[in-house]
Amino acid sequence: MSTDSDPKEELIEHLPAMRAFAMSLTHNSATADDLVQDTVVKAWGNFDKFKPGTNLRAWLFTILRNTYYSLYRKRRREVEDPDGVMAEQISEKPEHDGHLAMADFREAFAQLSDDQREVLVLVGVEGFSYEEAAEMCGCAVGTIKSRTNRARKRLAELMKIDDENALEMTDSATMAVVKGKPAA
Amino acid sequence: MNQQIDDNLKRVYADTVQEPLPERFTQLLDQLREKERGNSDEESGDTS
Numbered sequence: 198m199s200t201d202s203d204p205k206e207e208l209i210e211h212l213p214a215m216r217a218f219a220m221s222l223t224h225n226s227a228t229a230d231d232l233v234q235d236t237v238v239k240a241w242g243n244f245d246k247f248k249p250g251t252n253l254r255a256w257l258f259t260i261l262r263n264t265y266y267s268l269y270r271k272r273r274r275e276v277e278d279p280d281g282v283m284a285e286q287i288s289e290k291p292e293h294d295g296h297l298a299m300a301d302f303r304e305a306f307a308q309l310s311d312d313q314r315e316v317l318v319l320v321g322v323e324g325f326s327y328e329e330a331a332e333m334c335g336c337a338v339g340t341i342k343s344r345t346n347r348a349r350k351r352l353a354e355l356m357k358i359d360d361e362n363a364l365e366m367t368d369s370a371t372m373a374v375v376k377g378k379p380a381a
Numbered sequence: 382m383n384q385q386i387d388d389n390l391k392r393v394y395a396d397t398v399q400e401p402l403p404e405r406f407t408q409l410l411d412q413l414r415e416k417e418r419g420n421s422d423e424e425s426g427d428t429s
Contacts, residue, residue: 208410209402209406209407209410212402212406213397213398213399213400213402214398216397216398216400216402217394217395217397217398220397221393221394229397230403230405230406233406234405234406234409237406237409237410237413238409238413241413299389299392299393302389302393303393306390306393317386317387317390318390318394321383321386321387321390321391322387322390322391322394349382349383349386352386353382353386356386
């Protein structure tokens with residue numbers, strides 16, 4: 198039984214990203230943290246199935262999205278209240294510069310389907326390859342590609358982004374946030 | 382345009398990533414470790 202560099206000890210490093218991914222799926226911080234908690238417990242009990250040397254974050258994200266689809270999505274539908282969820286989202290983050298554009302963006306993002314939000318986070322934010330994302334979501338690479346394109350297009354439509362109406366991304370607060378975050 | 386969308390997404394995502402980790406998660410990991418230790422104690426013969 199070899200125990201060199203136990204992946205269990207690395208789990209904690211991935212928790213902030215898992216919370217952010219869960220937040221993108223659930224749009225509710227309490228539900229997101231419940232989802233992360235369930236994921237951690239599941240992962241812990243299945244670490245013997247993790248292949249050392251493979252991508253731990255991808256493995257954890259896969260468990261998280263599977264848990265979401267098997268348990269949480271149903272639950273969310275039962276209690277769905279899109280207006281309430283959105284109102285919460287907007288009121289949670291009023292303090293930033295450029296808050297108006299970001300509130301709009303959050304609202305638009307929330308209107309995407311589950312699989313569109315998921316693929317945008319995996320590919321656009323976390324920087325997983327199409328192949329990795331396909332494996333995580335259990336679908337074909339071509340599906341991930343077209344889903345990503347459709348998701349971006351839909352988001353752009355919702356935000357009415359075009360060359361003349363670009364999102365304000367140049368204010369100093371924005372740049373600080375973007376620079377402060379290593380690109381996944 | 383895709384770059385712009387991804388940049389905005391990263392901002393929203395970074396807001397959560399940068400939050401301090403809630404205590405419940407460090408507590409959870411402690412509990413899981415403890416439980417694991419407890420289990421291996423039982424396997425080695427301690428039944429009380």
